[in-house]
Amino acid sequence: DTAVSQTPKYLVTQMGNDKSIKCEQNLGHDTMYWYKQDSKKFLKIMFSYNNKELIINETVPNRFSPKSPDKAHLNLHINSLELGDSAVYFCASSQYRRGQPQHFGDGTRLSIL
C-alpha cells in the first residue's frame, strides 16, 4: 500500500484556470506538508498542517490555499494559475516531533500552457 499518495500525477492546464491536488497518507502521522520543486530541483516548503491546524505558511501567493479535512488528508487548491506555477508539487507527512523523517508522495507535475 502506498504510504503517501497524491492525485493526479500529472496536471496540464491553461493559464488562468483553477486546479486542486489531493494528498492522503496512511502512516498515522499527524503532520502533513506541501513542497514545490522547481525545474532546478530546488525543493521549498509551502505549507504544513498539524492535526488540521496550519503551522507553517511560507511566503506563497494567496492564490494557493491548502485545506486539511482531517489529519490524513491535505489538499492544495490553486486559483488563477500562472506560468510560474509550473513545477512538481510534493506532499509529505511526519510525526510532529523535532527531527522526525518526512515521507514523501511521488509528486504532481503541474504544467501550465
Next chain:
Amino acid sequence: SQQGEEDPQALSIQEGENATMNCSYKTSINNLQWYRQNSGRGLVHLILIRSNEREKHSGRLRVTLDTSKKSSSLLITASRAADTASYFCATDQGGSEKLVFGKGTKLTVNP
C-alpha cells in the same frame, strides 16, 4: 534563504566505487537529514544525524557532521547502478519544524 548547499552538483562514478557528497549550511541546527530522490519519484529518507553526533552508519551509508564547520558528508560505499539518484541534505533551522533542503547532488553510477 537556502540552508543547505550540496557539493558537487553532479557526480559520475563507476559501479563499485565510493561516492562522497558534501553539504554545508549556515545557521545552527538540531539535526541534519539526507534524502534520496530517484527520477520521477518522491524523496526517500536515508539517515538523520543529530547535532551532538559526529558520525552515523546505515548499511553502505556513512554520514559525518562537523558543526564547527557547519558541514556534513554522505559517503556511499561500493556503489551500485541502483544508487543513481539525486541526494539532498535537509536541516532544521535552530529547532524549527521546517526542513530546509539543499539543491542536491545528482549521482550517476555507471555499470
